[in-house]
Amino acid sequence: MTVVVIQPSAGNAASRRRWADTLGQEVQFIGPEREGRLSEEQRQQLLELHPSGRARFWGASSFQNSKMARVHFGDVVLFTGQKKVCGIGEVGVLFDNAAFADTLWTPDKDGSWNNVYSLLSFQPTEIPYEEIWALPGFNEGDNFMGLRILDDGKTKAVLQGLGITPSTSLQQDLAREEEVARALVQGTQVVDLENVRTTRAGYQVHERQVLVHRAEALLVREYVNSLEGCETGRLRTPVGITDIHVTGPDGTEIIEAKRGSDHRYVRDALGQLLDYVVHSPEPADRISGLFPEKPAEVSIALLHRYGVDCLYRQGPGSFQRLPAPLETREHMAKVWTGG
Incomplete structure (x- = not known):
């Protein structure tokens, strides 16, 4: 199941610089500067999802290892700071690689941002915290300090309440449509929805769009x-x-x-x-x-x-x-x- 991650990312000058470098623009990961820092598996996974050799990235320090272990492909990330949700994205390829991270962001006192993840899709937004506070389960005045993984109830509230439709959900809808149509044409049984799966390779560049209905x-x-x-x-x-x-x-x-x-x-x-x-x-x-x-x-x-x-x-x-x-x-x- 998709989870929502609250990721502080624009609250101070250092975070805003990292934002400008790797969220505000795509980063070349194929080439002499970074490619050699990737394992072959990491390189292949990135190219599978980002065949252009470019992607947006974010990361978390080793202090967040246990939380990042709960984050997976397709999860939704709210990038927060300055009392608003500044951007919404979906997790693409996630891996632990301090050497690669150091080519993206200068380590700080807590070390490298070794928990690196690419963004399958990303959309800048201007959503004030008040809209989240108004959702059931949230408290007024919560400034969302620190990385946070929302539980199922709050995840559903955020996705519905902020009008977020992940591109992974759209892809699953397309897969379901194709499966039902195929069964009707061929006279076979419709496969259970749980068995209709999409792989990373099934995503095309023009389909990677997280929809945020404002x-x-x-x-x-x-x-x-x-x-x-x-x-x-x-x-x-x-x-x-x-x-x-x-x-x-x-x-x-x-x-x-x-x-x-x-x-x-x-x-x-x-x-x-x-x-x-x-x-x-x-x-x-x-x-x-x-x-x-x-x-x-x-x-x-x-x-x-x-x-x-x-x-x-x-x-x-x-x-x-x-x-x-x-x-x-x-x-x-x-x-x-x-x-």
Whole structure:
């Protein structure tokens, strides 16, 4: 299973220099300067994943050996510093090699950054810590000091809550698609999902993209800032984490935000809301979809048919609510609660 690693990397001048040298740009690992420091196995693994002979790298000191032993190919790394997540990447090839590390980064008082790993994919970001603090299981004021390996619950919260889709997940989806199609065409049985595996060699350069959906997070932030007299947060349910949970004078509300207003986004929001509300640990008085612009009438009608309100952005800091008919919402509330 994928784990999320919190990796401080931009908190001081020395870290920022290392960032500029090996995260801000790809580094040539084939050539006279570095190739001779690699074992043949390490060289082959790197070329298998990075056939250009170039890659982004990061590392951890021997003090972190036990933690780095829990990190594997495809794990997601949040590179942090200056009260934000500055970048998100996926672990590629990981190996212990102080001699190679010393060609990338000058050793400090703790020694070499010998636990080296390449980045399968990398995306610079500007995500404030507040977005992580708002997720279930995290504490406000946590500045994420030191390398940290998140447990399963927090890993799921971060991946869902920050809208992160690893490229390894996309590759697995493609493998699953191919397996099902092959079985249907050939009249054979579909192989269990657990047996559909992808190898490092299956990754092509143009497919190595970790997706970080920021539009929804920004829409949520703007909507929350527009509310007055309400408490907001995110609610953990057995099937996922809500985008917004509001408690105010009109009761409680679960809101799902989408980065688009096309019918497919409306349908996705509806499905998630109906799933969240029946699994919510506390009853909701209202459920709503939040969109960046007004959806089409047919999409609004779909929401209203299930007692779901439609919220959409009219302009900076301004939102409009199109409420579902009261009679429909009251009827559907019985379905939500099993009453």
